[in-house]
Amino acid sequence: MVIKLECGDLEVSLKALKKLAYIATLQSYGPVNISSESFFGKLFGEKEEERIKVEEHDSGKVVVDIYIEVEYGVKVTEVAKNIMENVSHVMQNVGGCEDVEVNVHVTGVR
Template sequence: MKFQTEYGEIEITVNAIRKLVYLAVLETYGPISIGTDNWFARWFSSEEGKIKVEEDDYGHITVDIFVEVEYGTKVTEVARNIEENVQHKLRTYANIENVDVNVHIIGVK
């Protein structure tokens, strides 16, 4: 994702966005671990590598997060908090407004 400022061009990589999303999920109450829908990535990638970030040609970003939540928490509330926290982080730190956050609950521990 590229931004033009009065001082020049700024490029934010997908890995940097993935790291911001990972930190936002860690700061949210409820998730125990971050998983994936891909069995190969489940075993061989880092925690933040399990977050799926895609950017289309128009600068629209889609984030898919697969999490396991703590037993006894309200699943819908945890998912909503993750979504709001990720959108807030991306808006505040990366100036990204056009983002869809999809939270997938893959288990309860």
């Protein structure tokens, strides 16, 4: 992703954006575990950071998919909404993304 500045261009890698999304998710209320989306990911133990997908489309839109497990007894919709708001805020203000779509996939309850 390239951000136009007065003194030149700034290129931000998708890996850096993924790390921002990961930190913002951990700072949100409710998620117990950032879980793997697939059986093989769980079987072979993917790193938590790899369970977040960040894609940039040609239009400049950044799409973030996060797979989480939530704590038993919490409102899943509130947790998902909180994560969406936090990740979107961090991606826009810190990452420099103008158009961000955040999708939260709840894969389980602990």
